[in-house]
Amino acid sequence: xxxxxxxxxxxxxxxxxxxxxxxxxxxxxxxxxxxxxxxxxxxxxxxxxxxxxxxxxxxxxxxxxxxxxxxxxxxxxxxxxxxxxxxxxxxxxxxxxxxxxxxxxxxxxxxxxxxxxxxxxxxxxxxxxxxxxxxxxxxxxxxxxx
Amino acid sequence: xxxxxxxxxxxxxxxxxxxxxxxxxxxxxxxxxxxxxxxxxxxxxxxxxxxxxxxxxxxxxxxxxxxxxxxxxxxxxxxxxxxxxxxxxxxxxxxxxxxxxxxxxxxxxxxxxxxxxxxxxxxxxxxxxxxxxxxxxxxxxxxxxxxxxxxxxxxxxxxxxxxxxxxxxxxxxxxxxxx
Numbered sequence: 618x619x620x621x622x623x624x625x626x627x628x629x630x631x632x633x634x635x636x637x638x639x640x641x642x643x644x645x646x647x648x649x650x651x652x653x654x655x656x657x658x659x660x661x662x663x664x665x666x667x668x669x670x671x672x673x674x675x676x677x678x679x680x681x682x683x684x685x686x687x688x689x690x691x692x693x694x695x696x697x698x699x700x701x702x703x704x705x706x707x708x709x710x711x712x713x714x715x716x717x718x719x720x721x722x723x724x725x726x727x728x729x730x731x732x733x734x735x736x737x738x739x740x741x742x743x744x745x746x747x748x749x750x751x752x753x754x755x756x757x758x759x760x761x762x763x
Numbered sequence: 764x765x766x767x768x769x770x771x772x773x774x775x776x777x778x779x780x781x782x783x784x785x786x787x788x789x790x791x792x793x794x795x796x797x798x799x800x801x802x803x804x805x806x807x808x809x810x811x812x813x814x815x816x817x818x819x820x821x822x823x824x825x826x827x828x829x830x831x832x833x834x835x836x837x838x839x840x841x842x843x844x845x846x847x848x849x850x851x852x853x854x855x856x857x858x859x860x861x862x863x864x865x866x867x868x869x870x871x872x873x874x875x876x877x878x879x880x881x882x883x884x885x886x887x888x889x890x891x892x893x894x895x896x897x898x899x900x901x902x903x904x905x906x907x908x909x910x911x912x913x914x915x916x917x918x919x920x921x922x923x924x925x926x927x928x929x930x931x932x933x934x935x936x937x938x939x940x941x942x
Binding site for chain 2: 674675692695714717718719
């Protein structure tokens with residue numbers, strides 16, 4: 618009578634594994650509420666901030682939070698899964714830029730090659746100040762009466 | 764002196780900027796791939812023609828190959844199909860298809876009716892492989908060298924001309940350098 622038992626064992630293990638994986642699935646499903654939002658409000662807030670900061674590459678001027686195209690919904694799913702898996706915001710952004718390049722982020726990071734982008738407003742401000750200073754100085758030299 | 768030189772320099776700078784920015788040959792939607800020079804993301808998906816078979820790029824290690832991303836919903840893919848069939852006839856490199864955001868039946872029908880230029884077509888059911896490759900549209904065509912690195916990405920319908928001038932020289936160079 619040992620043979621049937623030996624055969625039943627693997628079946629039992631398989632059933633147990635199936636039950637466990639079913640549990641794992643409901644657990645993942647439980648982290649989303651009826652509106653498809655993450656149940657943890659902290660995670661949901663991070664989800665919203667991250668997806669607002671990621672560009673939808675199909676439409677290019679919309680974020681993946683706003684876009685309806687399929688790629689955007691695939692990327693939202695990716696972000697959601699990574700958040701549930703406990704990954705940091707930086708890890709999620711790195712995942713995206715590794716695949717899609719820096720362009721996928723709306724705000725470029727401050728580095729050597731983006732210095733001009735970040736510096737441009739200050740350069741413009743400085744140029745404006747120089748122009749105003751020179752114009753004002755020239756005017757102050759003009760005689761008051763014609 | 765500065766009064767004339769400064770506006771003139773600004774004018775020249777603007778002309779250069781416009782010449783670069785308004786170049787009609789430049790596709791403003793084409794983005795450089797960060798994958799160039801990096802290892803090609805691995806995938807193991809089902810074969811679009813036979814769901815019981817697996818298509819994986821792991822078996823292609825050591826070979827130069829092309830990965831072409833397409834879908835039956837993609838008009839430009841229909842447009843490049845003839846060119847792909849002709850390229851396949853040359854038997855230069857294996858051409859692997861990645862069927863993206865598609866339905867299996869439609870894809871099968873497409874390949875049976877129009878001809879199949881692919882050595883194998885992987886069926887990307889949930890778009891995860893496409894995300895790994897940084898796909899944001901179709902068609903997109905990648906070139907992978909023998910060391911398994913992505914060496915080129917072409918975004919637009921493939922043509923005989925593009926194959927001749929962009930792909931063949933890179934394939935020859937990759938093979939010559941032993942990669």
